[in-house]
Amino acid sequence: MSESDSQERIAVVLPDGSELEVESDATVEDCAYEIGPGLGSDTAAGKLDGELVAKEAAVYDGAELEIVTDQSEEYLRVMRHSASHCLAQAVERLYDPEKVKLAIGPPTDEGFYYDFDNLDVDEDDLAELEREIEEIVAEDYEIEREDVSIEEAERRLEDEPYKLELLEEFADENDQVSFYRQGEWEDLCAGPHVDSTGEIGVVKLLEIAGAYWRGDEENPMQTRIYGTAFESESDLEEFLERKEEAEKRDHRRIGSEMNLFSIQDVTGPGLPLYHPAGKTVLKELEDFVEQLNRDAGYDYVETPHVFKTDLWHRSGHYENYADDMFIFDVGDDEFGLKPMNCPGHAAIFQDQSWSYRDLPIRYAENGKVYRKEQRGELSGLSRVWAFTIDDGHLFIRPDQIRSEVEEIMDMITEVLETFDLDYEMALATKPEKSVGSDEIWERAESQLEDVLEARAHEYEIEEGDGAFYGPKIDFAFEDAIGRSWDGPTVQLDFNMPERFDLDYVGEDNEQHQPVMIHRALYGSYERFFMMLIEHFEGRFPLWLAPEQVRVLPISDDNLGYAHRVANEFDGFRVEVDDRDSTLERKIRAAHDDRVPYQIIVGDDEEENENISVRDRFEDQEYDVEIDAFRDHLEAERAEKRSEPDFLQG
Template identity: 90%
Template sequence: MSEPDSQSQEQIAVVLPDGSELEVDADATVEDCAYEIGPGLGRDTVAGKLDGDLVAKEAPVYDGVDLEIVTDQSDEYLDVMRHSASHCLAQAVERLYDEDEVKLAIGPPTDEGFYYDFDNLDIDEEDLADLEEEIEEIVAEDYEIEREDVSIEEAEKRLADEPYKLELLEEFADENDTVSFYKQGEWEDLCAGPHVDSTGEIGVVKLLEIAGAYWRGDEENPMQTRIYGTAFENESDLEAFLERKEAAEERDHRKIGNEMNLFSIQDVTGPGLPLYHPPGKTVLKELEDFVENLNEDAGYDYVETPHVFKTDLWHRSGHYENYADDMFIFDVGDDEFGLKPMNCPGHAAIFQDQSWSYRDLPIRYAENGKVYRKEQRGELSGLSRVWAFTIDDGHLFIRPDQIEREVEGIMDMITDVLDTFDLEYEMALATRPEKSVGSDEIWEEAEEQLENVLEKRNLDYDLEEGDGAFYGPKIDFAFEDAIGRSWDGPTVQLDFNMPERFDLSYVGEDNDEHRPVMIHRALYGSYERFFMMLIEHYEGRFPLWLAPEQVRVLPISDDNLGYAHRVANEFDAFRVEVDGRDSTLERKIRAAHDDRVPYQIIVGDDEEEDGNISVRDRFEDQEYDVEIDAFRSHLEREVEEQRTQPDFLQD
């Protein structure tokens, strides 16, 4: 903590979490502010948050900034500790490998731990144990983690043998006269922080895996070695994490997708371009039909837009200036075209093509629109991050006085979707950011109407001030899967920007032209991401209405094969298969279980003689002497009601 100046200094005010203001000297740091609040808090300060950004405790504050103090009791403490753990990993690597050959890149914390990237590091999974042991030594040594601010010239000398750090330094030098290094024992690194005070404050560290990663995520750059790890304050938290990780790996949609023949992403067709096999497309078609029924009931008209547009459209919509680097752009003759990264400009162009009266509104368009975004190859992952994906898009063009009613209708559709899949969810209202378009009046009215919808329904929600899109406020949904992971879900977004850019209008009751409000909404988000989540949420054991194969008929012997096919014909309204292989019943049952088929119908001599069936479910319960009509009626109800689990034998 800096010594107070006996002479009067210029004062500034920082805003604390409770909304109160704290006056401090103009050159005060986060730590200085903490000491002003109280000496105990000052001693406990690990880092700070300035306008939501995590910074070192040595970071200067500025007038009007929202300040939060981070201690070891804060949620952000784990991020700080993990950042320090990444430094311990790099220090361990340089101790065990040739530090003159190995080159350091970056090592940030992540949601689940940390990683560090290295160049010229020859290492495999078997070497991680030795690195972990060395990290434990560094933690046990309890080195003080010291911050030092140095000039750009001094930094260049220290980093003379680190080309990747020098590249980062060039960027820092454009905005700063000095940069910070963090030192622990014999090792130091260019880093902005924050970090814990000593290596001894790092709890338990576990190295997880090795992967390849392009420098700066650019496939034109060298491929580096990335080591992933995690850190927790104690062993019990680490064990709980590893158990969740193991459960997640068992549910990995790429593994299950291969086992169930749902989809593939092949080198010959290109990265991030999924191919849906018949079973996978069956699930997607059911998801599409579900949303299309909701859209039809809610008065949406389906439209269709092409996969590619002239870039004139993207200039008008503003996507070109913001998304050009993430778009697939190409020339055809003298014209430039781009694969669409979003569907909304096409829908705005359709609306613009006609004249509208206030009586015509709201206009509701829907499209299962394929879009394309050029993600970095290193970021592509199964169906969770792809180049080509489909959005269950909806865009509404409405009068300002219709906002509340239309948002209520969309909320009904969203909750119908989430309740159908029995997903727990949370909501957040995101309000006007600092940079935005539209008048104060329309923003205030829009935010108030979104808030009214949430309040009228007595819904719990978080208020995320300033987190709205620049074009309008929004309500975001996040839902939780079967093992407690949170996923970004549906959204309702108001847009005052697109109508301006496309000069959209309608004739009001006063015979003057007025600007409509545009609503963007998605009930799933993208089909790919939602499908991926469902695969992992259900571990491939889809509800009956979604299952690629709903019923499998298992004849006990070849003598019963004819009866098995006659039984299958009784269930031709469902997705039914007959296992006619020359195999034992036990193997057929095991295969149906491994294929995650909701129901198995078993037929043998007794069933054939009585004209009935035996039914076995995926929970391995079985009932004998079941009437065919009774089971068919149950299946019809289970599908119609979209139940989340087979429940014939649980009735």
């Protein structure tokens, strides 16, 4: 480095807002040592403008810098990345490295995975791989980084076709790439990693799956091995218990047991079929939102499933979303299944003239949309090709932004609180791929931030996570076992009104452009339904339950009375178990079917013209007046209580 270079200084911004001046070629680790020698020696990685990077990464002027140590939340991710390398090293020790080809091995929120080509393993092989990983950890290899030229990397990777394909993406501005070596094994990788394999805590391999290279079904199918790593055995055990609980609640298994939905090969992937029980739950969810919409002054509209792509060019979806759309030709015209409902709603608004007195205009639609996810990413109801959004689009004057956004937020919180869901909010800002000027985006983001600040809501900033047409407020909520889910959203849009030439006549008799708001109270019915199945483990609240009450006659002699009792609950979803079976088996069946309440009737109940009531908690009360129980059910349903509580008072 020349004397002039050494004198060049840049400034990075630390988490407390202060600036640290360093030399222009400084790394994350150099900055840590500038702050203090203890922090420098403890540095495992860094975050530059929110992105996790290796401690050897160069900083730049104005970067927001955070040092990652073993006390940081991100440290676990660094350690898991190193664990994925140990997995790949173990595979190449136990299997023919001439045959097996390495793909990628990133950390994830819950662990890590590594993809391999030409690897023939099954679940029985995981224990042996785990033992080999334990050996690698115990050997405490130093994990060393080396930066090399593209040419040198090509030489090292001449037998690794997938790594060669990644080379250009790993290159820095000097056309160099990094390798990480541990013992006899090395891998092309940007990092970050811990200093040695001995710093990796406990590793557990979880499952084997298939995955297309780069998620493209036109590419080869590879073997993906999932694993996780924690600093302690107790943390791992806690994770495995949570995982076991999540598997018990898997909506695909419960959906099959309760006959809620199916996804069949004959109908196509990612295209769910809702059975009567599942549609019952969905209809209740729809009715709930439709009542909220009516109370808030929304008008329902309907748009077709397919439009000419002229519409998608105009809206901007074609240039930003075409890869995720189903597009086909009809004669000389090109059409596309709609991935979103908003352009259709904009077209409806455009079809007539409006005055400032008419606004706000609020449209709602339970609109089916289609998005071409990769087949390997499809999973139950969580990721599908066809799904329904409880969509709402508002066309408003700029002076109505705050009141309308606040009302939408009130509707969203009412939905989430109805299901007793804890939630957090985030402001998602302009993504890299977007439409509209910086000025428009800054205006939209500041409006949403003003609403959040005015209501004193705590919220996070999610840089670059906005929709391509505008920023948004996202709600995330936790389910019964602490998992976080993305849910409702409210999005401000200054771009689509401009693209569709939407206008209204203002008080000054001039043409003005309205602001468009996109909002959904659930997000999508499919994903929200999936979450509810797992959140309640299929034990839905009374108002949602496909079957709300089951009447159990003790013997065939009581069958007539059982049907008369069932008729007293007209308006509820009531079934009579008239099978030739013992009462104990009927009770067990109703419990397994997750019915909120059971009514038991025998000779004593028939003689006294009353009932016995049993709930899903296996509590039971005798000599219950029919009218009293019906009154309770009506109140429990109307108030949308989350648990059956007739016997819990």
